[in-house]
Amino acid sequence: MLLLVTSNFQGMFIPVNDIHHSANCPLSWFAAVKSRNFSCMEEVIINNTAYSCREGITILDALKDAGIVLPTLCFDPRVKPASSCRLCLVQIKGNKRLQPACRTRVSAGMEITTHSPELEDYRKTVLTMLAKDYPLTAVAGEPAAEFHQWLNHYGITAGLYTPDVSLPDDTHPYIHVDMSRCISCTKCIRVCNEVQGQFVWHMTNRGDGTRIVPDSNTGLADSSCVSCGLCAEACPTGAIEDKQPLRFGKPEKYVNTICPYCAVGCEIRVGIKDGRITQVLPSPDSPVNRGHLCVKGRYAWEYVNAADRIIHPMIRKNGTWKTVSWEEAIWYTAARLSAIRKQHGPDSIALLGSARGTNEENYLVQKFARTVIGTNNVDNCARVCHQPTAKAMTIMLGAGAATNSFDDIEKARTIMIVGSNTTESHPVIGARIRQMALHGVGLIVIDPRKIELTKYASCHLQLKPGTNVALFNAMAQVIISEGWYDADFVEKQLTGWEDYCAFINEYTPEMVAEQCGVPPEQIREAARLYAANSPSICFHGLGLTEQTQGTESVMTLVNLALLTGNIGKPGTGINPLRGQNNVQGAAVMGCDPVAYTGLALVKNEKARFEALWNTPLPASKGLNLLQMMDAARDEQLKAMWICGYDTFFTLPDVKNMQQGYEKIEFVVVQDMFMTATAEKFADVFFPAACSFEKDGTFTNSERRIQRIRQVSPPPGETKADWEIVCLVAAAMGKEELFPYTSAEEIWDEIRQAWKTVYGITYERLQQEGIQWPCPGIAHPGTPILHTQHFPVNGKVRLESIAYIPSPEGASPEFPFTLITGRELYHFNAGNMSYRTPNAQLCTSDTLWLHPDDAVRLSVTDNEPVKLISRYGQTVLPVHVTNLVEKGSVFSAFSAAGVFVNKVTGPFRDNYVQTPAYKITAVRIEKSGAVNNHSNE
Numbered sequence: 001m002l003l004l005v006t007s008n009f010q011g012m013f014i015p016v017n018d019i020h021h022s023a024n025c026p027l028s029w030f031a032a033v034k035s036r037n038f039s040c041m042e043e044v045i046i047n048n049t050a051y052s053c054r055e056g057i058t059i060l061d062a063l064k065d066a067g068i069v070l071p072t073l074c075f076d077p078r079v080k081p082a083s084s085c086r087l088c089l090v091q092i093k094g095n096k097r098l099q100p101a102c103r104t105r106v107s108a109g110m111e112i113t114t115h116s117p118e119l120e121d122y123r124k125t126v127l128t129m130l131a132k133d134y135p136l137t138a139v140a141g142e143p144a145a146e147f148h149q150w151l152n153h154y155g156i157t158a159g160l161y162t163p164d165v166s167l168p169d170d171t172h173p174y175i176h177v178d179m180s181r182c183i184s185c186t187k188c189i190r191v192c193n194e195v196q197g198q199f200v201w202h203m204t205n206r207g208d209g210t211r212i213v214p215d216s217n218t219g220l221a222d223s224s225c226v227s228c229g230l231c232a233e234a235c236p237t238g239a240i241e242d243k244q245p246l247r248f249g250k251p252e253k254y255v256n257t258i259c260p261y262c263a264v265g266c267e268i269r270v271g272i273k274d275g276r277i278t279q280v281l282p283s284p285d286s287p288v289n290r291g292h293l294c295v296k297g298r299y300a301w302e303y304v305n306a307a308d309r310i311i312h313p314m315i316r317k318n319g320t321w322k323t324v325s326w327e328e329a330i331w332y333t334a335a336r337l338s339a340i341r342k343q344h345g346p347d348s349i350a351l352l353g354s355a356r357g358t359n360e361e362n363y364l365v366q367k368f369a370r371t372v373i374g375t376n377n378v379d380n381c382a383r384v385c386h387q388p389t390a391k392a393m394t395i396m397l398g399a400g401a402a403t404n405s406f407d408d409i410e411k412a413r414t415i416m417i418v419g420s421n422t423t424e425s426h427p428v429i430g431a432r433i434r435q436m437a438l439h440g441v442g443l444i445v446i447d448p449r450k451i452e453l454t455k456y457a458s459c460h461l462q463l464k465p466g467t468n469v470a471l472f473n474a475m476a477q478v479i480i481s482e483g484w485y486d487a488d489f490v491e492k493q494l495t496g497w498e499d500y501c502a503f504i505n506e507y508t509p510e511m512v513a514e515q516c517g518v519p520p521e522q523i524r525e526a527a528r529l530y531a532a533n534s535p536s537i538c539f540h541g542l543g544l545t546e547q548t549q550g551t552e553s554v555m556t557l558v559n560l561a562l563l564t565g566n567i568g569k570p571g572t573g574i575n576p577l578r579g580q581n582n583v584q585g586a587a588v589m590g591c592d593p594v595a596y597t598g599l600a601l602v603k604n605e606k607a608r609f610e611a612l613w614n615t616p617l618p619a620s621k622g623l624n625l626l627q628m629m630d631a632a633r634d635e636q637l638k639a640m641w642i643c644g645y646d647t648f649f650t651l652p653d654v655k656n657m658q659q660g661y662e663k664i665e666f667v668v669v670q671d672m673f674m675t676a677t678a679e680k681f682a683d684v685f686f687p688a689a690c691s692f693e694k695d696g697t698f699t700n701s702e703r704r705i706q707r708i709r710q711v712s713p714p715p716g717e718t719k720a721d722w723e724i725v726c727l728v729a730a731a732m733g734k735e736e737l738f739p740y741t742s743a744e745e746i747w748d749e750i751r752q753a754w755k756t757v758y759g760i761t762y763e764r765l766q767q768e769g770i771q772w773p774c775p776g777i778a779h780p781g782t783p784i785l786h787t788q789h790f791p792v793n794g795k796v797r798l799e800s801i802a803y804i805p806s807p808e809g810a811s812p813e814f815p816f817t818l819i820t821g822r823e824l825y826h827f828n829a830g831n832m833s834y835r836t837p838n839a840q841l842c843t844s845d846t847l848w849l850h851p852d853d854a855v856r857l858s859v860t861d862n863e864p865v866k867l868i869s870r871y872g873q874t875v876l877p878v879h880v881t882n883l884v885e886k887g888s889v890f891s892a893f894s895a896a897g898v899f900v901n902k903v904t905g906p907f908r909d910n911y912v913q914t915p916a917y918k919i920t921a922v923r924i925e926k927s928g929a930v931n932n933h934s935n936e
């Protein structure tokens with residue numbers, strides 16, 4: 001207990017440790033009382049004791065630092081103080097009126113009294129009034145709720161109010177609502193508006209009839225709620241409450257780790273009871289998510305205990321799966337791989353790392369491929385998402401990763417979003433961007449769909465899919481011809497100016513308008529806003545990269561940042577929003593046929609890695625994932641070990657892919673569930689621990705390496721991926737190269753292999769994630785790249801890239817263009833999210849179709865239709881919406897019953913073979929079929 005008690009009112013102080021802050025209580029955020037020796041200090045007197053406190057902070061923050069707790073029912077550090085509950089009023093010497101501690105800032109010499117008989121009487125009066133019409137049963141039933149704790153602390157009994165039976169609302173799968181417990185503190189309204197930006201809750205009626213209701217005016221499930229759960233976390237009474245801890249038990253302790261879904265990399269506090277997860281909350285002080293989460297991170301974790309989780313090793317013999325011991329599974333696999341290697345050579349075997357695996361595990365997968373098998377045939381799912389970004393940014397800037405940090409969102413004057421439905425695919429970042437747009441920051445959206453952020457955008461360029469190169473060239477032409485470029489930056493940092501100007505001259509907005517489907521004036525408006533209203537930051541998603549000109553699209557986007565000097569500074573940069581939680585890490589760890597750990601090229605650094613690993617390494621050219629599938633079809637690839645990746649379900653052009661898999665002699669799948677890939681093609685199944693069940697690190701989209709921690713023990717016989725790799729290596733006679741006993745030991749080897757992260761140790765990561773480069777133990781990490789100069793010769797060359805239309809053209813037979821992508825409630829192959837109540841919030845992938853097209857085809861909302869391309873067909877329900885253009889349709893790709901990749905086509909990026917998922921010519925026919933769309 002850190003409180004200094006020297007006041008005359010000692011008995012009325014509430015020491016920090018005497019109040020049991022519920023997990024939902026904002027006061028719990030205050031529990032980590034920091035040192036009172038701050039650098040920029042003001043001297044204040046609190047309750048007759050002198051304190052030094054940080055300059056300009058609120059009295060409430062000063063009290064927190066001093067370990068003094070006040071009731072603050074309407075306060076939440078994530079939103080502006082409302083000061084409506086009046087419970088944190090304090091006496092300031094010389095001030096006649098009591099002042100709210102939550103919004104009054106300290107000043108030098110201020111003398112503050114927090115507890116006096118008068119103040120305490122006042123608080124009791126306020127609480128008594130709030131309790132008058134409050135259900136007594138609620139206080140007794142849930143004493144840990146923040147409001148109930150204060151009632152009990154002050155000895156106040158709630159009224160004998162009989163709750164209105166019509167008030168409880170149980171329609172939402174994760175959130176219970178009982179407004180008989182509402183005290184109108186309005187925290188739910190304010191966190192929803194000011195953090196999530198969803199504006200779901202509002203006040204209705206007046207006087208005694210005042211109620212807070214969702215915007216549906218009926219059940220929460222019918223409202224515009226996106227289930228981020230912030231209102232339930234903020235509510236001090238339980239009027240809005242998470243169901244999971246009610247169902248599974250209140251947590252006994254919390255462990256900090258990282259969300260298992262997208263590469264925003266939100267830090268979470270996982271609540272555990274009896275060794276099982278019962279609740280997930282955001283970490284309040286994470287620089288990534290700042291106390292916020294989306295529906296997946298907060299609620300979609302029940303897959304961990306799914307009944308169909310595979311928890312024993314299995315071998316399929318004569319078409320039948322048989323549970324076996326680890327010993328048998330490992331020796332069987334080692335024997336099969338050794339035999340294939342001997343008969344067909346090492347390059348007949350390939351491995352795939354996992355974007356859901358840790359950095360350490362991906363490091364071992366590529367080390368295994370190269371040192372045990374002797375092949376560079378190793379890749380990961382970055383191949384099908386942001387490999388074009390990595391390639392383009394490496395060619396131009398010398399580093400294939402985000403240039404800036406999420407914290408630059410709040411420093412930008414213009415934000416440009418390209419090919420990313422950010423509020424659904426990366427919701428926590430989408431919410432931050434929306435808040436900035438609501439506060440007047442310029443927002444440019446470049447997307448074929450009217451994504452949600454277009455509601456807040458200054459301009460929306462609704463381009464035709466795949467025309468990014470033409471559009472960016474035209475924006476560059478405007479920037480140059482109208483003189484919006486940064487002449488100083490161009491002169492000092494760029495090369496190739498004359499050539500580029502000569503090339504770009506012809507790309508006038510008028511020239512590209514028809515190709516892109518964007519009026520010239522809109523192109524000019526966007527170019528001017530991006531260039532003139534800087535600093536301008538750009539985020540891009542797979543809408544840009546999953547095209548035949550994916551790499552070139554990113555290169556032309558980089559041109560815009562370079563021309564306008566929007567790079568290397570706060571509030572600027574080119575920032576890919578990576579897909580899965582550790583896809584950035586999987587690629588950089590060396591699950592890449594042409595690069596070892598740290599993007600060290602095989603052709604340049606073989607000798608260094610041979611010395612590091614003390615073994616000869618292969619020189620032959622490795623195959624990437626798409627080339628592996630081609631080689632399988634050509635009967636060159638004989639064995640494949642796939643870690644944490646449902647390739648069959650997520651690769652395009654399924655019919656063609658299937659032919660490849662069917663020719664592979666031996667397939668090992670290492671995963672949590674019987675994925676589509678495992679079910680159809682695997683010979684061995686290694687049951688893997690999930691990210692809640694192991695230690696390690698992930699790398700998020702902004703190059704931040706963060707610790708994941710074991711929260712609960714691996715179920716059954718499941719093992720961490722790295723342990724399984726070590727066991728097979730040992731069985732194949734290479735135990736000495738894989739001697740690890742912990743994830744930390746592997747990380748320490750990575751620090752030797754890749755000096756850019758040498759300064760990042762597990763000990764430092766205990767405090768907070770660190771962004772690479774971080775070459776030394778005292779180095780703070782690097783939030784912004786290229787602040788001084790560029791890695792290759794100090795300068796960057798502008799790239800002149802001509803637009804080439806996609807070969808996947810629409811035709812009279814296939815008149816629609818299908819775009820595939822993500823949606824809020826499900827993730828990737830759906831293997832995790834469809835095994836949670838998210839399946840109730842979104843029951844299936846649907847086909848978004850413009851109302852005019854729906855009328856023309858005589859189909860209605862929710863009607864199943866056949867979606868047919870040149871490559872295959874499927875059936876899915878229609879969602880009639882004007883969020884897509886006429887002639888375009890959209891579907892997510894997560895529902896097993898739909899399996900939309902049966903329809904997507906064979907075309908690939910010109911540089912790195914990333915599939916062109918974003919353009920497939922299709923036709924739509926009435927179906928009448930009934931389909932099971934879920935993945936369960």
Ligand code: SF4
Pocket residue numbers: 259260261262263264265266289292293294295296297298426427428429
């Ligand atoms: Fe998890 Fe991404 Fe949602 Fe954050 S935004 S909670 S990392 S899914």
